[in-house]
Amino acid sequence: MINYNKEGLNKETLIDLYKSMLKPRLIEEKMLILLRQGKISKWFSGIGQEAISVGVTKALQSSEYILPMHRNLGVFTSRDIPLYRLFSQWQGKASGFTKGRDRSFHFGTQEYHIVGMISHLGPQLGVADGIALASKLKNKNQVTAVFSGEGGTSEGDFHEALNVASVWQLPVLFCIENNGYGLSTPTNEQYHCKDIADRALGYGMESHIIDGNNILEVYTKVNALAEDIRKNPRPVLLEFKTFRMRGHEEASGTKYVPQDLLDAWAKKDPLENYQEFLKNEGIIDEAFEVTIKKEIAHEINAHLEQAGAEESIIPSESDELNDVFQNFKYQEVTENNETKELRFVDAISEGLKQSMERHEDLVIMGQDVAEYGGVFKITDGFVEAFGKERVRNTPICESAIVEAGMGLSIAGIKSVVEMQFADFVTSGFNPVVNYLAKSHYRWNQNADVVLRMPCGAGVAAGPFHSQTNEAWFTKTPGLKVVYPAFPYDAKGLLATAINDPNPVLFFEHKALYRSVRQEVPTDYFTLPLGKASLLRTGKDITVIAYGAAVHWALNTLDKHSNIQADVIDLRSLQPLDTDAIYASVKKTGKAIILQEDSLFGGIASDISALIMENCFEQLDAPVKRVASMETPIPFINQLEDQYLSRDKFENELLQLVQY
Incomplete structure (x- = not known):
């Protein structure tokens, strides 16, 4: 009883x-x-x-x-x-x-x-x-x-x-x-x-x-x-x-x-x-x-x-595809005329700060992001500006913090979660790919979360702090993936990523943080997701890259002024600007894709397949992919240099141009 x-x-x-x-x-x-x-x-x-x-x-x-x-x-x-x-x-x-x-x-x-x-x-x-x-x-x-x-x-x-x-x-x-x-x-x-x-x-x-x-x-x-x-x-x-x-x-x-x-x-x-x-x-x-x-x-x-008595659901392909993401109507905020030279890291910091000012309840969460300012000092001074309620140090628990971002979204609050290094997202992988990515499709609940992902090699950080792991997420419907190569793009795309009510993984290459500078508008502005940037134009070949690989490609082309290339900086990997890719390849007849990630299963493979399926009749040569070695990323510089696709690109480019 x-x-x-x-x-x-x-x-x-x-x-x-x-x-x-x-x-x-x-x-x-x-x-x-x-x-x-x-x-x-x-x-x-x-x-x-x-x-x-x-x-x-x-x-x-x-x-x-x-x-x-x-x-x-x-x-x-x-x-x-x-x-x-x-x-x-x-x-x-x-x-x-x-x-x-x-x-x-x-x-x-x-x-x-x-x-x-x-x-x-x-x-x-x-x-x-x-x-x-x-x-x-x-x-x-x-x-x-x-x-x-x-x-x-x-x-x-x-x-x-x-x-x-x-x-x-x-x-x-x-x-x-x-x-x-x-x-x-x-x-x-x-x-x-x-x-x-x-x-x-x-x-x-x-x-x-x-x-x-x-x-x-x-x-x-x-x-x-x-x-x-x-x-x-x-x-x-x-x-x-x-x-x-x-x-x-x-x-x-x-x-x-x-x-x-x-x-x-x-x-x-x-x-x-x-x-x-x-x-x-x-x-x-x-x-x-x-x-x-x-x-x-x-x-x-x-x-x-x-x-x-209710009729069974009639499958609709358009309904299925349209419900993966919450509808987001991009609103352009045009840049002001005043600019200043910013490093890549400073552009991200400035863009994040201006978004905090624009969205009064936006919350930043991550390890050491408060008084310390984050390991890359991107949020330095943010506590003084916005208070510890909105700039929150977290315990070392990536999974719970991604989940907390989802909970904030359910309650109507935007959040930016900093992964101290993109590699560490493995500790929060499940909520990213199974909760953030699927919630809107399942029950019409958006995940208004941006995950900042400091990534990439070139800084002798070894296997657990150097990965560029974007391909883990471009494969997952329901996630948007952004990967800028320049300070201007980083600032404008970050603003849009935060405005977007869907989950966005925002990759920031660590080797670019303090090595790349550019004139950037001082005020808040936005850039559209899913639109590539055509950096150079030419008739000989289409070069497609993103992140640090964009700079590797440009440096190589600077050594070969006789090669007239279209250079496409993807900027956004999901959504992907296929229109820009197809238009260029149909013009040049040749395409080479450079990525820092290892080859098998990388996004270059999908881009290559898309080009073959949609531009085959205009191709004058096989589509070429150039990527890093099929090994974990080594620590010491001579091994890291051997690993990276950076120094492999020149030879592959020259061969394809001569094909």
Whole structure:
């Protein structure tokens, strides 16, 4: 039996909690029937865990964000989402939330302040940090609640998110449903501490253990905590003790669970025990129970009929392609006549500073970006200009900070995240390619995040500080990739990248930071993404490059004044200015592509293929790719010089011109 304490709760609240638990239970029972009938494809059952979803949701205000997981149907129903929309979502219909592009609970909705999960469980936690940070920055006095299972607490994102939330004192409720098994792995094979709540101590964080099957304990404790956190912002870790009564998903079954354990937890069923309690207290009776169940059953059937009657989605290639990015109407801000000579690094700093002035809530996050000014001193003086709320040093946790940028975007705030070196993005790769890139396509939520990526070789930094890894991201639909070669372009393109509501990876070659100078307009201005720059014109050959390779190409051509070349600086790799490439190649009949990255899988390969497919009849020679060696990047200069494509270009250019 479960011990209930209804002190301080009126009859209306007690009945509302009952009906709110009953609805997801009856929906789930219906879904299990439909699953067996083949009318839905998969189901993750939360039967036996309804008290947690319902109690937490009812304790929060409707304007406060909740980030649920597989087994939190009660979150969605307690936010009063029309059932036909949920049913349409599960059937892949247009009235759902993802236009048939994702399944089950993999969706979010700004209308109901719910942010759905992705299959990589951990990123939700860091996204909650970002939403809570926005609440704190805007003085909203709101709480953000995020769910995970005990299995998810083994992921690095869990530890990063808790650490960031604690360091920044963010108003987040980390709700961990400890339900006994991560798929088939019991808790004693997942962690060795007595309780997950114990982990909070290591992060200087408050924690509580709650009986997850006791709806009144869940509701009253979460409600009290939420009220206090709104006044005194801080993160709290909540461990809800419960049990998963069915398989991880229905096809998994429960054969791995001892029967006596299932029997013991069945006696703790949150709905049946609470229903019996209310009857014993005279709050409801048998007739009331029957009436409410009939009403909910009727609602379920009516909404199922509505969803079932909806036409299936008709595939539209244009709709699919157009929804990868949020529509962005480029607004040109013309440059002023006054210029000054700037180094590449100074142009980026100035562009970033002017964007901070233009967007009053823009947040910069990264390691050592505050008082220290970043390892390349790009944000030097920014704290004095904009304050530490907007210029935020972060712990060494790339994943959580990318996720926090996503959370800020959900809450309507732009952010710029500095990867100290582009190489370090590997520690935050998952949220970049699976969360930032896919959110707009999945549920119409943009990721208004710019990732600054100091990259490239030529500075004797070795294998972990010298990569130019743009090809990892040009392959991923949903990401924009910018890679300027000159100070003027860097300043104007950075301004546009920040204006763009989509995720942009902004590559900055470290070897150019202090070696390239140019006259740059002093005021704020923008340049369009996806438009290449034609640096030189000629009839003999088309030279295509980006980043430091542009300068290598120009230096080589300076040595051979007899070669009349079109030189295209791509500037933007995604979107790519194919019109400029095709027009030039069709004129010259020859093309050579120079990249710093190693050859196989690089963007030069795709450009070569595009030229062959679209300009074949105008070609007078094979398209040539020139790239660095197929090795990691070495440290010592003589090995690095051998590695780089810089000194290979001249010979390949001359051969192609003579072809």
